[in-house]
Amino acid sequence: MGSMDHSMMDGSMDQGTMDHMQMGHDMGMSHGDSAPTSSDSIPQSPPPPEAFAGPAFAADQYVGADVMAASRAHVVREVSGLPVFWFMADRAEYRARQGRDGYLWDVQGAYGGHTDKFWFKSEGEGNFGEKPESAEIQALWSHAIGPWFDVQAGVRQDLVGPSRTHAVLGIQGLVPYKFEVDAAAFISNKGDVTARIEGELDQRITQRLILQPRAEISLAAQDIPELGIGSGIDRVEAGLRLRYEFAREFAPYIGVAQEWKVGRSADYARAAGEDPSVTNFVVGVRFWF
Template sequence: MMRAMLLAGAMLLPASLAAQDHSGHGSKSEPAPEMDHCAMGHLPPEQCPPQDEPEAQPAPEMDHCAMGHLPPEQCGKREEREPTMDDGMAGMDHDSHGAMTDKSAPGAAPEDAVPARALEGPRHAADAIWGREAMEPARRELARGNGGMTTGMVLVERLEARIPTDGGKTGYLWDAQAWYGGDLNRFVLKTEGEGEFGGAVEDAEIQALYSRAIGPFFDLQAGVRFDPEPDSRTHLVLGVAGLAPYMFHVDGALFLSDRGDLTARVEAEYDQKITQRLILQPRIEAEFAAQDIPKRDIGAGLTKVEPGLRLRYEIAREFAPYIGIEYEAKLGETADIARAGGEDPDGFKILLGVRAWF
């Protein structure tokens, strides 16, 4: 049965091919072009006849004068012709590619120029749609919400007990400030002092300052300072406070007293985060005097320096107890005055305190 089916299929195949319409193929059948196997790379070179090689054309001579490679005195007079792209490329100063900043066409305005039509409309584009009266309150609110708002803060930077390592009397110290105002103008109130537990306050001062921002990171401060202890005296204050490079908090001021004494103080501190809550703070304070102040046992020059370390843990961001150590040293003539009075001019102190703000 299978053989009969194959035989029938073989007989029908020629009949179907003969029935196809070959009229569209043309009356004369064109012979297919002979394939050039040598040109197509199908045969090795030794089996192909030699081919006539085209005559090599000499390379065009380079015109060094047109390309700007030679100075004008070494080039003859040339005929005037229309400039081409090659002329523009040849005239380019390739040595100045690195210094090119303006890519505008010759005669055009520089890239950073402001078109005149940019200044034809209103200062605020929204005014053209909604009107100035409707947009002015919105702009004031935007400025207030982005730096123009009035806020305040109270910061107790140091409130600590100071335990001398040489067995002296335990003392205390406070250092606090408060401010109220905006980003540019503020009223600042500062106070600090120290004494011994069970004794009188040895030093105390209160400063009332006007603070004005003079840059993104620094404020200029000016005002008055009143010292109730050790003797009542008033000072004019001029100083700066802010954030120095590498995140150092700096506070420096000059003080001119009502008795003509000129002194200065510089404080610098840095918060090094060990964790998000554990912070190590190196701190240094130095004091200077332009002249001797006998009533305060101060000599001219660098009078005192206090470097120290405080390690605090922020139980909350607003409250952080700390421990630390500080070296306090009177220097120069001030140290001589202390020795003459039977006082040790330097020594280490263990610190136990708290830092808080609200």
Template sequence: MMRIASLTWVAICAIATPGLAQSMPGMDMKGMEIRPQKPKPAARKAQSKAAPRHKAPVPAGDMRGMDMSPPARAPASAPDHAGMPGMDHGGMAGMDMSGPAAMSGPAGTDLPAGHDPAPPLPADHYADRFFPAEDMGRSREAMMREDGGQTIHQILFNLAEIQILNSHAGYRWDSEGFIGGDINRLWIKSEGEGTFRDGVDSAEVQALFSHAIGPYYNLQAGVRQDIRPTPSQTYATVGFEGLSPYEFETEGALFLSTKGDLLARLEAWYDQRITQRLVVQPRVELNLSAQDVPQDRYGAGIVDAELGLRLRYEIKREFAPYIGVSWERKTGRSAECARADGERPDQTGFVIGVRTWF
């Protein structure tokens, strides 16, 4: 009887021994395969010396010979900053992150405003280390001349047209040309009009020296010579020409004759593009006189005014035929002189011409 009890006890212990591991609280080892943890590449060499490699996986439920301790860590490669002064490892409270440590004062836009002259331009050129200085000097001089220092020229016929005004046909021209640089130029201007029946009624030529007073305006001074009507007159001239805001071309001048007569002229026009080739140009011109000039049939005040509208088609930028309308009106004593001469003080007509430059 005692022998049977002993065998029964041994059988019960043998059956209960594997279940001890499964009955551990919080652990379910059923079907679990324990694999060794692979070390990181950087610490593999160090770990191989510190801990042996794991053997083959242990079958589930067999805890014999298993090392449950955490894997050995590789030695830290970062330097020890514990000895650095001013470094607080508890939140880095002692470190000043407000700016570069090398800055001891204001710089850049933080500097106070002043009027010190600009620093001098560098006198040395890197290319001079590899090429003769004389050759590089000539090259730089040619570059400056070609990029703004060269002499340029142009001749422009802004108006070259036939006018059909009231009952007669006539013609008119307004041209100018210049030669010079970006700052100083010599201008030659000419304008006039006439009829096919009576010839040239008025014609003038101006020779002016022009000096740029800004990026958009030139100040001009010179002489004006009237060829028609006779007798001819000579005027001292001072004026301006340039591009006003909103791209209005403007031109004005004062004329003082050798007899003391003071005249003035104002012109403005605007090129409005409808397409890349089709352009409409409104134009206004005023002529004024400070006193009566009987020989020229002028009266004091506004002598005459002209409003025009021309539509041109640019076959090329340099060649653009146009059509349009023009209205002219004389006022004051000038209108009275026109009536006394049997002329109408106002005229409206059709114009056809070409605008060209080269």
């Protein structure tokens, strides 16, 4: 009997507990059903007109709109227009080839802000023990026409050979995620019209080892016999360089570069006793700061 009464007592307590839980669950459900959802509390109407009654910048009503406008313009100039100097030797190399070994330099730099810069370039090449075959320097104004490209205009001065000063108009930049381009047209003080197109692409093998294909094409609108340049395509160069970045700012490289004189330019080269096709094995360094 005691055992049966105890069992019955336990059973009644269990049933009561279950009934109480069921009641609480039902109450909770009914309470949840009656409570507003989060989406119901978000206003669906547009902001009231008085929300736009004040100034666009809260500080204007305390300091003055003119003063704050000048201050904001100053901040923009300081942040985006702060003058910066940059210099890079893209190619500074020794060239081993048939006959006399040679050298080449190709450097450029800029000083200015985000949109407008003073840009300078210099390149040239020659054989050791002789005067440079070619050498030039350019002074350019560079203006950003988008996030990837600058338009450039200025002057170029040839430093060897027949004196020439050229007006320059070009474009330089990066085809997004592809290759760098530097293209320019030149009009000399003698009326000669020439152009040059350069392109290079960095292919990362590892984080530090980079393979760079490079190509350059020179063109002329007319024959320029005193410079050994024929009309049309004057010269083509294609190269492949493998560099190792000990740091992003310093990377030695090795490679090969092939040059061809084309058309009338090849005829001029042969007449001068030169080979219109030259293979160069190169060792150099690329650095910037």
